[in-house]
Amino acid sequence: xxxxxxxxxxxxxxxxxxxxxxxxxxxxxxxxxxxxxxxxxxxxxxxxxxxxxxxxxxxxxxxxxxxxxxxxxxxxxxxxxxxxxxxxxxxxxxxxxxxxxxxxxxxxxxxxxxxxxxxxxxxxxxx
Amino acid sequence: xxxxxxxxxxxxxxxxxxxxxxxxxxxxxxxxxxxxxxxxxxxxxxxxxxxxxxxxxxxxxxxxxxxxxxxxxxxxxxxxxxxxxxxxxxxxxxxxxxxxxxxxxxxxxxxxxxxxxxxxxxxxxxxxxxxxxxxxxxxxxxxxxxxxxxxxxxxxxxxxxxxxxxxxxxxxxxxxxxxxxxxxxxxxxxxxxxxxxxxxxxxxxxxxxxxxxxxxxxxxxxxxxxxxxxxxxxxxxxxxxxxxxxxxxxxxxxxxxxxxxxxxxxxxxxxxxxxxxxxxxxxxxxxxxxxxxxxxxxxxxxxxxxxxxxxxxxxxxxxxxxxxxxxxxxxxxxxxxxxxxxxxxxxxxxxxxxxxxxx
Numbered sequence: 001x002x003x004x005x006x007x008x009x010x011x012x013x014x015x016x017x018x019x020x021x022x023x024x025x026x027x028x029x030x031x032x033x034x035x036x037x038x039x040x041x042x043x044x045x046x047x048x049x050x051x052x053x054x055x056x057x058x059x060x061x062x063x064x065x066x067x068x069x070x071x072x073x074x075x076x077x078x079x080x081x082x083x084x085x086x087x088x089x090x091x092x093x094x095x096x097x098x099x100x101x102x103x104x105x106x107x108x109x110x111x112x113x114x115x116x117x118x119x120x121x122x123x124x125x126x127x
Numbered sequence: 128x129x130x131x132x133x134x135x136x137x138x139x140x141x142x143x144x145x146x147x148x149x150x151x152x153x154x155x156x157x158x159x160x161x162x163x164x165x166x167x168x169x170x171x172x173x174x175x176x177x178x179x180x181x182x183x184x185x186x187x188x189x190x191x192x193x194x195x196x197x198x199x200x201x202x203x204x205x206x207x208x209x210x211x212x213x214x215x216x217x218x219x220x221x222x223x224x225x226x227x228x229x230x231x232x233x234x235x236x237x238x239x240x241x242x243x244x245x246x247x248x249x250x251x252x253x254x255x256x257x258x259x260x261x262x263x264x265x266x267x268x269x270x271x272x273x274x275x276x277x278x279x280x281x282x283x284x285x286x287x288x289x290x291x292x293x294x295x296x297x298x299x300x301x302x303x304x305x306x307x308x309x310x311x312x313x314x315x316x317x318x319x320x321x322x323x324x325x326x327x328x329x330x331x332x333x334x335x336x337x338x339x340x341x342x343x344x345x346x347x348x349x350x351x352x353x354x355x356x357x358x359x360x361x362x363x364x365x366x367x368x369x370x371x372x373x374x375x376x377x378x379x380x381x382x383x384x385x386x387x388x389x390x391x392x393x394x395x396x397x398x399x400x401x402x403x404x405x406x407x408x409x410x411x412x413x414x415x416x417x418x419x420x421x422x423x424x425x426x427x428x429x430x431x432x433x434x435x436x437x438x439x440x441x442x443x444x445x446x447x448x449x450x451x452x453x454x455x456x457x458x459x460x461x462x463x464x465x466x467x468x469x470x471x472x473x474x475x476x477x478x479x480x481x482x483x484x485x486x
Contacts, residue, residue: 040164045417
């Protein structure tokens with residue numbers, strides 16, 4: 001597993017999700033804390049491209065050996081891409097939660113929602 | 128955080144030092160996994176050796192001139208066939224044939240037996256066994272605090288234990304007293320992983336030293352999660368999943384551990400179930416495609432999943448489920464409602480994993 005860490009440049013949702021926003025499109029994933037709590041991920045069930053997601057609601061499922069867990073969307077919008085590589089290598093969510101373990105890309109419907117997310121220090125203080 | 132009222136095994140400090148993730152299980156604070164992760168633990172048992180702390184399991188001593196006749200009355204198997212030094216699997220049934228627990232019994236002497244119970248059922252088993260003892264000249268003893276229990280499992284498990292034992296270890300399904308690392312232990316050729324190995328019942332005071340030595344000799348500490356994936360690959364039932372008072376041994380596929388002619392408590396109901404067949408049967412399955420079914424997921428058309436996981440060895444979703452008996456044949460396809468999504472499953476031969484073809 002990856003070393004514990006929380007990159008400065010990301011936005012965080014208190015349900016242990018992160019977003020990287022770039023020109024109206026956000027990449028979503030789960031934090032180091034979330035993957036550590038889940039344990040070894042064995043299956044990622046992605047949403048369909050074109051479906052919409054709502055901030056604070058679940059959009060995907062991630063399963064570890066131990067349990068199944070909903071993944072919460074930190075922001076609202078339309079899914080424009082899913083990380084299809086996770087079908088074969090779901091363990092990337094453990095090994096590289098902020099890189100190869102990304103889950104979906106979302107065209108944001110309300111970019112102002114980012115103001116409701118947490119910066120790194122605020123999120124880490126809540127762990 | 129874990130509540131302070133949970134019981135702890137004598138190995139709690141060993142678990143902490145090994146990075147064990149401690150969780151509440153059946154009233155005990157137990158390691159679900161260690162720092163290396165579940166898959167590494169599972170793989171260690173399939174390819175080399177792992178050691179499990181199963182001290183949460185209970186023990187009941189049954190002694191006295193009527194011990195055999197008494198156990199013949201309360202246990203489902205034919206206790207008269209259990210020789211001194213042997214081990215036998217049986218059900219503890221209620222009068223309706225419902226399963227109160229599944230148990231292993233060792234015959235230590237002609238009139239001395241030791242039964243291992245599931246942690247969650249130990250108190251009720253003990254009360255039930257005692258309640259049936261009227262008229263028999265037996266003493267029923269709660270021996271749970273007298274023993275720590277370590278399961279050493281895997282292709283080189285025996286080799287590791289043999290190196291610290293005073294004489295050859297008992298064979299599979301046999302039990303014998305041995306000196307292990309200088310102290311007396313009951314060594315049993317049993318386990319819950321589908322691998323060769325032994326289980327050690329020993330004085331709790333000596334458990335940390337034995338644990339430490341086994342680990343130094345290469346046995347990988349393994350937690351409850353790996354114990355579950357290992358047992359599920361070989362389709363061993365787990366009480367609370369496959370077994371309950373609402374199920375009888377016949378529908379669970381455990382008729383082989385029931386000898387109705389002994390007249391055990393519940394034998395009439397078991398005999399009827401065997402003769403008439405049961406509405407549902409326990410089957411093993413694999414998931415065809417992605418996803419994992421979990422305990423409690425409904426089988427479309429009737430039945431439910433009792434256990435489900437991703438098989439670390441096979442790399443597919445596996446599990447066990449009760450399905451209508453007319454759909455229980457190997458090769459039958461069925462659907463499972465996994466949180467609103469239908470997953471395709473196929474009834475598979477038991478066990479799901481065998482050493483000959485996969486090992």
